Amino acid sequence: MIFFYLLQKIKPLIFLPRFFYLLLWLSFSSFVYGQQTEIVDFISVKAVVRPLIKEKKVIATTSYTFKILKKCDSVYLDAQGVFLLKNIKNRKIAIHLNNNKIWLVSKFKPTQTYTVSFEYEVSPKKALYFLDHQIWTQGQGKYTSNWFPSIDDMNDKIEFDLSYIIPSDKSIVANGKLVAVTDTGAFKKWSFDMKQPMSSYLLSFAVGDFSKKKITSSSNVAIELYYSSTDSLLVEPTYRYSKIIFDFLENEIGVNYPWQNYKQVPLKDFLYAGMENTSATFFSDAFIVDSIGFIDRNYVNVNAHELAHQWFGNLVTETSGQSHWLHEGFASYYALLTEKEIFGEDYYYWKLFQSAEQLKLLSEQGKGESLNNPNASSLTFYEKGAWALHVLREKVGDSVFKKAINNYIEKHRYKNVTTDDFIIEVEQAYGKKLHEFKKDWILQSAFKSEQAYQSLIKSNFINEYFKISALRGTPIQLKIAELEKALVFPDDFIGQEIVYQLKNEPLYLTLPLYKKAFDSNNIFVRQSIALSMDKIPKELKSYYESLLMDSSYLTQESALGNLWVNFPENQSRYLDEMEGVIGFRDKNIRQFWLFLALITEDYQTARKDIFVKELIEYTAPSYGYNTREKALRYIGNLNLWDEDSLLHLIDASQHHYWRFRDFSRNLLKGLLENENYQKQFLLIEHQLDVDSLIFLKRMLNEK
Ligand SMILES: [Zn+2]
Incomplete structure (x- = not known):
């Protein structure tokens, strides 16, 4: 698994967008549930799983085969949450639920193999997430046993052969090899086969509207790269180097890829940057990028990290x-x-x-x-x-x-x-x-x-970098020559370091250096100017304006903002120039543009209502949480709340991703302190579902 905040990219950490800084992780131990592995070995499970989208439930028929290692009268499967057991037809094994476990009770004898079957129903509180157009799982850190009775301890590895019944118009990605798809009218049954055992935290499936691109590794492993059909033009930059990464790792590790195939699927509002489910890596759709976005923020590191886990971990x-x-x-x-x-x-x-x-x-x-x-x-x-x-x-x-x-x-x-x-x-x-x-x-x-x-x-490069960074305390007059020399064909990182050292120094000394840095045409060196220079000197105006054309959405966003602030007389021109640029998946540039267009006097006055509508639209649940968070911030800043955005805010305050949920809750709390908004919330109450209504009442009481 990998967390967003761990992803260092091509540039120094200080330049990373905030979005990448997430929590320090709650470390988890797989050891909580004791030593049952000495008594029983669960060998395989066959199951038919039916996720019920509207009810947010799972119904499944399962059959477990296990071998007893020591004489005992009961063994268990973990089953966290409220499971309902049904149709239990095992003559020799009694089954009951207790304390987040399904107990299998009988006079078990060593070295004998048993099979037990049952049906269950559960409304998972975590580990399985129902979104508008997707369903997906996250086992590690959440426990698969919230939706599928299994073993929370990593030490018992099971061969999982699962089938899933899902609506006919959806497709599914899961562990193992797809061996059959059978039509049952409005639904299809997708059957997967695994040849080898794995720990339960790696059990996974994702349902959505997926298309896929097939490639093959040099060693002949089938690799499937999934995407939404609307993202077909982004497949190449998003998955750039995927075959190279696969071939490299197989070679470097020196052991053949150990599973039947390899799939990768980007998911909406995923909890982490990526998760290495066996043969089926899930990752955040924030990594879906075009060729410009690739330069700022790409999937290469996560791609390689999760693939390496297929050996190390899985x-x-x-x-x-x-x-x-x-x-x-x-x-x-x-x-x-x-x-x-x-x-x-x-x-x-x-x-x-x-x-x-x-x-x-x-x-x-x-x-x-x-x-x-x-x-x-x-x-x-x-x-x-x-x-x-x-x-x-x-x-x-x-x-x-x-x-x-x-x-x-x-x-x-x-x-x-x-x-x-x-x-x-x-x-x-x-x-x-x-x-x-x-x-x-x-x-x-x-x-x-x-x-x-x-x-x-x-590393020679590190030596060179140390030489330049050692000049940080040196007065600018004494280091100009050295910095100037280093700016001839600057390295990305060394160039950035130099730009840093120019900040807050007198312009008559730094001007030629800045010009050199601009002229280097190094995208990362230029980016560091965009991100570090607040006051743009007139002498550098046209240089700075050229940043709007750079192939970096981080540079463009920052440059647009700084130019808008520094040169009010040209605001309309800058906005005209950037109209229509979208930016990353969270629409960073488009949303910023809408914000600026709304606060720029006399700019496209007749269309301001349309701009407001567009911003409000981005707060809707159909967009990813990164997009929504940005939009909610702008709406809050400009005080543009209306019925729709308030409803979206209530929805956001109950989101499964805690960081976005907390952000939205704080915003909501602020609004609830204002009497006018209290009245507005009362007016929209009738549009809320039961859960949201209870939630809102609770928030009103808390304030
Ligand atoms: Zn990891």
Whole structure:
């Protein structure tokens, strides 16, 4: 899995849009539910699952096969939430529900295999989400057993062969190979087969209006790239490098891709950046981009990260949260290697440097965490984990490292592992013990910044960057020559660093440097001007105006805003120039344009009503939460609330994605403090469904 805020991109962190900063993750442990794995091994399950869209329910018929390992009189399946069991027809096994488990009761004998079947109904509170046009699941961190009785513990791997009955006009992506689609009138039954077992947190399906593009890896694995039919022109930039990524990782890891096929599907309002469900990666549709958007924000890192999990996590799985870095550290490291292949070595070192800075800071604050701390933050699991592998590889060399990885996977495929299982394989391939490495990188909570530094300065680029960044405290007069020299064909990151150092310095000294930076035509260097310069000097006006044409939606949005503020006399011209530009999936530029058009005096006065309508439209549930949040902000800023936007705000305040929900709730609370709005809410009450009405009453009482 990967969280939005972990995604560092081509540019320094400070330039990342806010949208990428999400929570620090609540770490989860798979160990909560005890040691049942010593008593029973659930082997396989066959089921027919019917999601009821209108009722937001799941009805299913299931049949589990399990082997008893120790004599006992009961075993259980996890079933969190209110399950209703129906039609239980097992002669020898009694079934009942208790304490979020379905208990199977009988005089079980060791080494015997049993089968139990039942039907159930559940209205999932989480782990399965019903949206207007999509249904999708998220097992990790939420527990699959909220919609499908299964094993919350990662240590029992099951072969899942599931069929789904869904409306005929929808399609579905799920684990395994699609083996049959049978028509039953208004519905179709889609049957999937898996050949190998996996942990329950990886069970998944997504229903929607999907089209797909098929490609094949060099090793002949069928890969399906899903998209909405309205996004057909965005398939290439969104999925750019997908085949290269697949071929690279298969080669680099040195073990054939272990599942029957590979699917990737972008989902609306997904909870994370991506999730590596076995053979079916789900990711946020915020990554659907055109070729300009690709430059600012692309799917490459998440694409590689989730694919790497198909080996590290899905095939070879942690025993407990103590070895969680065997999932996330590995996926992050292999994603980094993939980016090195695509974007080059400087990029690789830049990202290592960025994460080292964060880890060093954490460590210096006394908050460093060891890799085997099950409650560590994701910075530790992901970035320190990746660093540990980078350092380990430098120490043992490429061929030993690859051999160890190979042995580790082959030995533990479809099983569970601890950190020691991995270290043992490296020690064997290396021929020496790795006590020191283990102490420094696995057990120690502090980050070994000196070791990291020594590794970083092996990169010429990092050395050059350090030279320039060391000038931060130097008076501008004394460094002009050096900065000017470095601005000839500047590197992305070094160029940005230079632009930074020009901020707030006297213009008569910095003017030629700014001009040089503009003329470099480096999109990221120019972007750093767009993002760091608030007051635009007249001498740079035409240079700055040229930013509106840059192939970056971040640059364009920022430049439009700054030009509008700095040169009121040209506001209409800037707006005319940018009319019709949409921007990212959240329509960042279009929405900003509407906002500016509405507050610009005498600009398209006759169309202002239409602009307001358009902004209000973007608050509707049919749009993604990023789009809605932006629109709600603008509506709030301009106080444009009407019936529709208030209804949309109430809907947003109950959204499944907590960050958007909290944002909307705060906005709603603010409005409810105002008597006029209280009256307005009373007027729209009759349009609310029961849940929303109860919610609104509660909010009114709370205020
Ligand atoms: Zn991950």
